[in-house]
Amino acid sequence: MKKIISLLLSFAMIFTLTIPTFAASDKSFADGQQEKTTIQLSAGSYIEITLLTNNRTRASNDSESFLIKEFIHNELTHTVEGSFGGSQLICTNYEDGRMVNQKIINVSDRVSASRSESCQTVATASYGSVLGRIVYNKDIGNNSPGEELTVYSKITNQDLESYTINGKASDTISVIAGLLLSVLSVFIPSANTATSMAIAIVSAYGGNVAGGAIGVLFTEKVAVDATYYTLTGYHSTSNYHTAGYYGIARLVKTKNSNAYNKWFYEGYTP
Numbered sequence: 001m002k003k004i005i006s007l008l009l010s011f012a013m014i015f016t017l018t019i020p021t022f023a024a025s026d027k028s029f030a031d032g033q034q035e036k037t038t039i040q041l042s043a044g045s046y047i048e049i050t051l052l053t054n055n056r057t058r059a060s061n062d063s064e065s066f067l068i069k070e071f072i073h074n075e076l077t078h079t080v081e082g083s084f085g086g087s088q089l090i091c092t093n094y095e096d097g098r099m100v101n102q103k104i105i106n107v108s109d110r111v112s113a114s115r116s117e118s119c120q121t122v123a124t125a126s127y128g129s130v131l132g133r134i135v136y137n138k139d140i141g142n143n144s145p146g147e148e149l150t151v152y153s154k155i156t157n158q159d160l161e162s163y164t165i166n167g168k169a170s171d172t173i174s175v176i177a178g179l180l181l182s183v184l185s186v187f188i189p190s191a192n193t194a195t196s197m198a199i200a201i202v203s204a205y206g207g208n209v210a211g212g213a214i215g216v217l218f219t220e221k222v223a224v225d226a227t228y229y230t231l232t233g234y235h236s237t238s239n240y241h242t243a244g245y246y247g248i249a250r251l252v253k254t255k256n257s258n259a260y261n262k263w264f265y266e267g268y269t270p
Contacts, residue, residue, distance in 0.1 A: 037049045171213065177194050
C-alpha cells in the first residue's frame with residue numbers, strides 16, 4: 001500500500017501544473033512579487049506593465065493583478081489597473097505628472113465570450129489512449145525492473161471558443177491590452193503577448209499604435225480551438241487507476257494575432 005501511495009504522489013507531482021488564479025486581488029502593488037515588462041510603441045512612447053504575483057512559485061499565469069503605464073516622451077499619460085479574470089479596469093489620465101480624470105470600464109461591456117460546441121469525441125478505451133509510461137526503480141542504485149505506471153490521455157470534448165472585443169476611438173493600446181489580460185489570461189500567459197496582440201488588432205483596423213488614443217472603432221473576434229482532456233495513471237500490479245486529472249489545450253486561430261497557431265494549456269498537462 002505504501003508503494004502504491006508513493007507512486008500516486010509521484011504521478012501527481014510530475015503532472016501538476018499550477019491552475020491559474022482568477023480571483024481579483026485585494027493586495028496593493030507594494031505587496032507580493034512584481035514583474036515588469038517594457039514594450040516600445042514608437043521612438044517616443046512605450047508601455048510599462050507590472051504584474052503582481054502571489055508569494056507562490058511563479059507559473060505561466062500565476063499573476064493576480066496588473067498595472068499598465070503608458071508614457072509619451074518619457075511622460076506618464078495613462079494607467080490601466082486590473083486583474084486576471086477581473087470585471088473592471090481602472091483607467092486614469094495624467095497631464096504634467098498630475099491625475100486629470102479617471103474612469104472605470106466594465107470588462108463585460110467590451111468583451112463577450114461564447115462557446116460553439118463543434119464535436120464530442122470519446123476514445124474507444126474507457127481511459128483513452130496510452131500517452132506514455134513512468135518507471136520507478138524500487139531502490140536507489142537498484143538496476144532491477146522497477147514499478148511501472150501507464151499514463152492514458154482521453155479527449156472528452158472539443159469546441160470553438162470565441163471572444164468578441166470592442167474598441168472605442170478614445171481607447172489607448174494600454175486599454176486594449178488590459179481587456180485582453182483580464183479576459184484571455186487563460187491562454188495569454190504573458191503581458192508581452194497580450195500587448196503584441198492588441199497592437200496587431202488595432203493596426204489591422206488602421207488605428208494609432210504609437211501612444212495615445214487609437215482613433216478607431218473596431219469589433220474583433222478572437223477564436224480559439226479548445227480541447228478538453230483527462231490524464232489517468234494505471235498501476236497494473238495492483239490493478240489500480242488514479243482519478244482523472246483534467247486539462248485544457250487551446251490553439252489560437254485568429255491570424256492577425258501574435259499568438260496565432262500557438263498552444264496554451266490550463267490545468268494538468270503532459
